[in-house]
Amino acid sequence: METTVPVARRVSPFLLAIIMITLVLSLVSIYQGIDAYTQDKPENGSLFLTMGVTTLAISTYLLFQTKKRVLKLGMEMPPLTTTLECQKCGFKNVRDFQRGDYIFKQLEEQCPKCNEKAMSIGSIFREIKEKEKTKEPRYS
Amino acid sequence: MLTLHTIALDGLGGDSLLSWILQIVFLGIFVVFMFYGQRIQMYIMIREVEGSLFKLKMMREEGRKMAIAAINEIGKPQVDPTAQVDRFLEYFAITPVDLDPAGIIWRLEHLLDVADKRFKDDVRLMAPQANETQIYNLEMTLGAASVLNVIYKIIRHFYLLGKKTLSLYIIMQVQMVLPLIMKEAEAHASGLKAFQLGQPIGDGAGAMVAAKLMHNYEKTKVEKDIVVAKVPIEGRTAYVLKAEGPGANVGKPGEAIKQIIEQNEGKISLAILIDAAGKLEGEKIGEVAEGVGVVIGGPEVDKYKVEETALKYKVPVNAIAIKEDVGDAISPMRKEIFDALDGVIERIKRVIRERTKEGDFVIIAGIGNSIGIGQ
Numbered sequence: 001m002e003t004t005v006p007v008a009r010r011v012s013p014f015l016l017a018i019i020m021i022t023l024v025l026s027l028v029s030i031y032q033g034i035d036a037y038t039q040d041k042p043e044n045g046s047l048f049l050t051m052g053v054t055t056l057a058i059s060t061y062l063l064f065q066t067k068k069r070v071l072k073l074g075m076e077m078p079p080l081t082t083t084l085e086c087q088k089c090g091f092k093n094v095r096d097f098q099r100g101d102y103i104f105k106q107l108e109e110q111c112p113k114c115n116e117k118a119m120s121i122g123s124i125f126r127e128i129k130e131k132e133k134t135k136e137p138r139y140s
Numbered sequence: 141m142l143t144l145h146t147i148a149l150d151g152l153g154g155d156s157l158l159s160w161i162l163q164i165v166f167l168g169i170f171v172v173f174m175f176y177g178q179r180i181q182m183y184i185m186i187r188e189v190e191g192s193l194f195k196l197k198m199m200r201e202e203g204r205k206m207a208i209a210a211i212n213e214i215g216k217p218q219v220d221p222t223a224q225v226d227r228f229l230e231y232f233a234i235t236p237v238d239l240d241p242a243g244i245i246w247r248l249e250h251l252l253d254v255a256d257k258r259f260k261d262d263v264r265l266m267a268p269q270a271n272e273t274q275i276y277n278l279e280m281t282l283g284a285a286s287v288l289n290v291i292y293k294i295i296r297h298f299y300l301l302g303k304k305t306l307s308l309y310i311i312m313q314v315q316m317v318l319p320l321i322m323k324e325a326e327a328h329a330s331g332l333k334a335f336q337l338g339q340p341i342g343d344g345a346g347a348m349v350a351a352k353l354m355h356n357y358e359k360t361k362v363e364k365d366i367v368v369a370k371v372p373i374e375g376r377t378a379y380v381l382k383a384e385g386p387g388a389n390v391g392k393p394g395e396a397i398k399q400i401i402e403q404n405e406g407k408i409s410l411a412i413l414i415d416a417a418g419k420l421e422g423e424k425i426g427e428v429a430e431g432v433g434v435v436i437g438g439p440e441v442d443k444y445k446v447e448e449t450a451l452k453y454k455v456p457v458n459a460i461a462i463k464e465d466v467g468d469a470i471s472p473m474r475k476e477i478f479d480a481l482d483g484v485i486e487r488i489k490r491v492i493r494e495r496t497k498e499g500d501f502v503i504i505a506g507i508g509n510s511i512g513i514g515q
Contacts, residue, residue, distance in 0.1 A: 097337075099338075101512075102340070102513065102514050104513070124339060
């Protein structure tokens with residue numbers, strides 16, 4: 001079960017306009033900086049470039065912040081494995097968890113190997129794949 | 141008119157216009173931060189709390205919806221259970237007076253019994269078609285939804301109080317503990333579905349060890365929802381006990397252990413309790429540790445009873461803890477925990493061999509929630 005909620009952010013058009021103007025001004029400032037360098041005024045060029053790059057970074061960050069995001073609530077249903085075991089011959093079978101499964105439940109189904117009605121649930125667990133696992137702590 | 145081009149041409153000398161503007165701007169920033177620095181910091185914190193509060197609100201809503209859907213699906217009620225669920229989510233229990241602590245354990249136990257009966261009766265009314273196992277699981281689902289509701293309300297209280305009073309310290313104390321609270325809330329949110337479907341959870345590790353030991357032996361039901369089996373282990377007789385499964389149930393292991401010790405007139409050579417325990421960061425999930433003492437969590441009524449009886453009859457109490465995260469304890473059991481259980485059984489056998497003689501009687505208590513675990 002996927003439980004995610006889109007976070008609807010109401011972005012004011014005024015704020016959006018300011019961000020866009022700042023973005024344009026930052027580009028103009030970067031242009032002025034490059035222009036000043038070509039005119040042998042490196043001290044002015046540094047100022048305009050610093051101003052331009054800083055403003056460009058801030059306005060881009062703000063622009064990304066206005067994007068609609070998806071909020072994960074952590075209620076996702078992890079896949080569960082149920083292991084079926086034959087009490088007579090020890091045959092094991094694995095399938096996905098089904099509602100009503102519990103450990104040591106006696107099942108009606110026959111063992112595919114010995115054909116006895118001796119199947120029961122031996123284990124139910126969830127396995128986290130290697131890539132999902134968090135990085136091992138360095139001090140473990 | 142001042143343009144970027146003219147500024148560029150005028151240069152940045154000490155008396156230039158741009159130099160003046162920059163100095164005024166820097167001075168302005170300095171003054172603003174001097175007087176309003178704390179307030180700016182507070183607004184940043186409020187925004188952070190606001191984001192988490194929104195997430196908590198969504199979790200609470202999802203939890204409530206899940207609980208209602210489960211009741212409708214399993215219990216098939218004649219009337220819409222929404223109002224009853226909302227009432228359940230607002231239930232509270234007042235802890236006993238601790239100004240005079242004498243007898244507080246018995247008063248607390250009575251209160252917990254009343255609460256337990258009340259909750260189960262209410263769930264039976266909400267879900268008339270549900271069987272006993274499903275009633276226990278639905279109660280647990282509603283319990284988790286109730287926890288999410290309480291967490292949301294407490295954080296909302298501090299958030300609104302902080303905004304109203306504009307007190308940095310009110311907001312700061314919430315903001316500082318927020319990561320831990322969110323972890324707790326996420327754990328309960330992930331456990332909701334497990335409770336609804338009756339899946340074994342990490343907290344059931346102790347119960348699972350006892351179930352493995354008592355499987356295929358005759359069981360008797362003793363004190364409130366506890367099953368006991370007499371199991372021969374290493375030439376000794378072990379009373380193995382756990383909460384009755386597969387419904388969500390922890391039972392009263394303390395009372396059961398007390399009864400077994402008293403029935404045997406104190407002739408119990410050793411009591412071993414096995415339970416899931418919170419791991420520290422850096423420890424591995426499923427790590428097993430041994431110790432002494434009563435390893436039972438919760439409101440400590442059961443822990444008290446075991447300690448009292450063990451002291452009276454001088455029964456040594458040993459503990460085995462299976463380490464796991466708080467999130468793993470109330471979400472479906474992880475493979476690492478399941479794989480550790482055989483190692484725990486080997487440890488139990490070793491402890492019995494080392495600390496008792498052949499023919500002795502021992503108690504092995506698997507503590508924890510028996511949801512999804514039969515016997």
